Amino acid sequence: MTKTVSKGLARLAETDPGRSYQASTSPLYLWIDAHCEEIETLRYGKGWSWEKLVSAAIEDGISLENNPATWKKCRTSFTRIRALRKKRKLLAALPEAAAQRPKSTAPSRVPADWRPASVEEAYADRPLKENEPASEKVVSVADQTKTLRSDPEDKEETPEERAERLTNEIEQKLFAQNRARGPGFLTE
Numbered sequence: 001m002t003k004t005v006s007k008g009l010a011r012l013a014e015t016d017p018g019r020s021y022q023a024s025t026s027p028l029y030l031w032i033d034a035h036c037e038e039i040e041t042l043r044y045g046k047g048w049s050w051e052k053l054v055s056a057a058i059e060d061g062i063s064l065e066n067n068p069a070t071w072k073k074c075r076t077s078f079t080r081i082r083a084l085r086k087k088r089k090l091l092a093a094l095p096e097a098a099a100q101r102p103k104s105t106a107p108s109r110v111p112a113d114w115r116p117a118s119v120e121e122a123y124a125d126r127p128l129k130e131n132e133p134a135s136e137k138v139v140s141v142a143d144q145t146k147t148l149r150s151d152p153e154d155k156e157e158t159p160e161e162r163a164e165r166l167t168n169e170i171e172q173k174l175f176a177q178n179r180a181r182g183p184g185f186l187t188e
Contacts, residue, residue, distance in 0.1 A: 026077075028062055031057050031062055032074065033081050036081050036082065049071075050071035050074050051071055054071055057074070
């Protein structure tokens with residue numbers, strides 16, 4: 001099966017080469033990229049300063065000012081270019097399968113009972129424990145009357161009696177507070 005390209009896209013590809021890599025880059029970056037090996041030998045071999053290298057770029061026709069800001073810009077561009085070249089060289093040396101990283105698996109895609117191999121080896125001699133279904137584990141707090149009592153030795157009082165007793169105690173305390181405030185606050 002042959003792939004068909006629209007006439008408009010074919011005409012556009014013929015007439016417009018697209019945005020080139022060098023159209024948006026600075027002349028200094030392009031100069032460093034073109035002379036990277038020479039700069040490396042002069043910089044690390046002979047110990048040339050960035051000031052001398054920027055003056056060489058100015059001699060080659062690049063419009064720059066020879067000041068510390070330009071030296072810093074030159075240094076960062078050179079470092080970036082060297083790092084990119086080193087990365088490309090390493091990627092070219094790798095086989096195609098090794099160049100692509102395997103995607104990591106999201107935790108939600110891993111089975112619930114999965115464990116790493118090291119854990120499996122450590123627990124190999126132990127018997128497997130079956131997980132209980134969640135419906136068997138659920139216990140309602142309202143079903144257990146012991147949980148409603150604050151004092152474990154108070155076995156005669158039911159929850160209803162306790163609620164009535166606490167309500168009476170609260171009302172008595174509020175009545176005593178209103179009496180202590182003075183006349184006009186006491187209402188029955």
